[in-house]
Amino acid sequence: MMRPEQFDRLFHALADPYRRNMVEQLSRGPATVSELAEPIAIALPSALKHLKVLEDGGLVRSEKAGRVRTYRMRPDALTSVAQWVRQREAQMNKAFDRLVEAMTETPERDD
Amino acid sequence: MMRPEQFDRLFHALADPYRRNMVEQLSRGPATVSELAEPIAIALPSALKHLKVLEDGGLVRSEKAGRVRTYRMRPDALTSVAQWVRQREAQMNKAFDRLVEAMTETPERDD
Numbered sequence: 001m002m003r004p005e006q007f008d009r010l011f012h013a014l015a016d017p018y019r020r021n022m023v024e025q026l027s028r029g030p031a032t033v034s035e036l037a038e039p040i041a042i043a044l045p046s047a048l049k050h051l052k053v054l055e056d057g058g059l060v061r062s063e064k065a066g067r068v069r070t071y072r073m074r075p076d077a078l079t080s081v082a083q084w085v086r087q088r089e090a091q092m093n094k095a096f097d098r099l100v101e102a103m104t105e106t107p108e109r110d111d
Numbered sequence: 112m113m114r115p116e117q118f119d120r121l122f123h124a125l126a127d128p129y130r131r132n133m134v135e136q137l138s139r140g141p142a143t144v145s146e147l148a149e150p151i152a153i154a155l156p157s158a159l160k161h162l163k164v165l166e167d168g169g170l171v172r173s174e175k176a177g178r179v180r181t182y183r184m185r186p187d188a189l190t191s192v193a194q195w196v197r198q199r200e201a202q203m204n205k206a207f208d209r210l211v212e213a214m215t216e217t218p219e220r221d222d
Contacts, residue, residue, distance in 0.1 A: 007128070015121075020115075020195075024199065024202075027200075027203045028206055075207075078196045082196045084131075085193045086193070088135065089193065091139050092138045092184055095138070
């Protein structure tokens with residue numbers, strides 16, 4: 001299981017439309033800072049700040065080849081989010097089933 | 112599709128260990144403020160602030176019956192998160208398949 005602080009950083013990283021846009025782009029394949037900044041029309045320094053938050057959140061990593069830095073998604077980036085959500089949904093379904101069961105239960109038996 | 116600001120608030124609400132603990136509790140069934148505050152050992156005013164953030168994020172709702180306010184999960188609370196994550200994972204898998212395909216493709220045919 002992921003440490004709580006890491007989980008905080010992961011969710012915090014996703015709580016911004018520019019950063020979600022970057023994640024959407026990077027899910028389709030690696031990209032450079034300029035390629036990531038262009039469609040959302042932000043300046044490079046601002047894009048780099050957002051990418052730092054995404055790196056801290058464990059969502060992306062980067063590599064420098066010559067003068068070009070390329071960003072890509074970590075393959076397991078969203079696994080823990082998916083897992084956490086699935087667990088909550090399973091619990092909610094169980095709680096709902098228990099409720100329905102309690103409501104449809106025969107209140108008493110005479111036989 | 113959810114509006115970006117609403118999505119920001121949803122992810123922001125989940126970027127805190129106390130609030131995630133509350134969501135975990137509420138996924139098992141409705142609870143009062145005191146019931147939610149007790150296991151994480153925080154004061155009621157602090158618990159109420161966290162619950163307000165969860166309400167703003169569209170995760171929980173509350174009802175007052177007499178003097179007791181009860182919190183519960185919204186049934187569709189996590190659907191949009193699950194959906195967004197699933198879409199990204201599908202894109203990443205597609206990108207990975209394209210990569211494998213490109214790497215295993217016969218570079219030239221002689222026959």
